[in-house]
Amino acid sequence: MKKHYHGHRSRLKERLSKNPDSMFDYEIIELLLGYVVKGKDVKPMAKDLLKQCEGISGIFGCKSSDIKGLGEESDIFFRLIREFYRRVNLDKAEKEKSLVDSPEKVYEFLKYHIGYSEREVFVVLLLDSANAVKGYEVMSEGTVNQANVYPREIANKALQKGATAAIICHNHPSANLKPSNDDLRITRKIKEGLSLFDIGLLDHLIITAQGFLSFKREGYL
Template structure:
C-alpha cells in the first residue's frame, strides 16, 4: 500500500500547508496533520476521512468527550490531550488578541472570541467583557450559569464586579444551546435591568451578544441599547 510519502509533493498535507497555507487544506488533511500517522492499511488522511464520516463533522469530533474520542481506533488518551491543548491555545490566542486592545475596534474578532467561548456549552452561560475608559479589555468572565432570566442573573452582582474591576463599560454575552441566537423576552428584560443598574455608576453597556450555533445577535446592531 502506498503511504503519504509516495504521493506527489503538492498533494501531501504538510507540504501543501507550507506551500499554500492552512486555508488550502480540507478538514481531512488538517486532521491528518494532527494525527501524524495512520493505522495498518490506512494512511493518516484515510483515517481522518473515516473519523470525519463517523462523527459527521470536524466540529463534532473536536467536541467529543474523552471516552467517545479514545474509543476510536487510531486515537487514544495522548491524542485527546494534544487536541484539548490545541483547542485551549486557540481560545487563549483569541483572548490575547482582545487583551492587546485591537479586537474591540473589530466586532468580527470580538464575536469570534465569544463564539469560541460560548458556542459549544451544553447549558446557558452569561458572561461579560469588562472594559476600561478606552474600551480596552480588563477581563472576560463567565458570571452566571443556567437559564438566563431575572432569577439567575443578578444586576447587583454584575455591578459589584464591574466596580471591583474599575470598569467603565461592559459587553454582555450569553449562549443559546438550541443554536438559535434570537433573543427571548427574558433576554431583553434582563438587559434593560442591567443597563439601568450599571447606569447608576456611569458604567455603559455597549452591547449584549447572543451566541447561537455559528451565528450571533447583537443588541447594539439592532438598536436595542
C-alpha cells in the same frame, strides 16, 4: 513492513510547509489526528469526522470519539486546541489593549470560549473609556438552556476592574440566535443596574459556534 500512510504523512507535512493552501480540509484533520491515533491510517476517520461535523468549522462542536477508530483522547485533543485559541485571543486582547468597537470583534474574542459550550454560559466583557479590553468575567454557567445572572454582581465586577462600559454575552447551545423573553428582561435589568454607577451597557450578544446576534444592532438595546 512500513505502512503506506507513513510516507503519506511525510508528504502532507512537506505540503504544509511549502504550500498549506493546497491542502484539503480532511488532510489538515488527518495530520492533526496523526498526533492522537498512532499506527493507523486516519484518512477515513478524518473524512468521517468532517462529514459528521458538517465541515471544518464544526469540529470544536462535535464529539470526535463518536467516529469509529477515535477515542476520548481525540475529544481531549480538540478541546485543548479550542482552549489554546481562547487563551491566545485573551492574551492578545489584554496585551494590545484591543478595541472591541464592533460585535464582530466581540464574537471573535469569545466564540472559542462560549460558542461551542454544551451549557449556557454568561460572560461580561469589561472595557475602559476607549472600549479597550480590561478583562472579562464568567458570571454563571447554567444548564443547557438557563443561566442565573445577577445585575449587582456584574456592577461589582465592573467597579473592581475600573471599567466604564460593559458588553454582556451568552451562548445558546441550541444554536438558535433568537433572544428569549428572559434574555430581553435580564438585559434591561443589567442596563438599569449599571447606569446607577455611570457604567454603560454597550451591547448584548448571543453567541453560537455558527454566528452571533447583537441586541444593539437588532434594536433590542
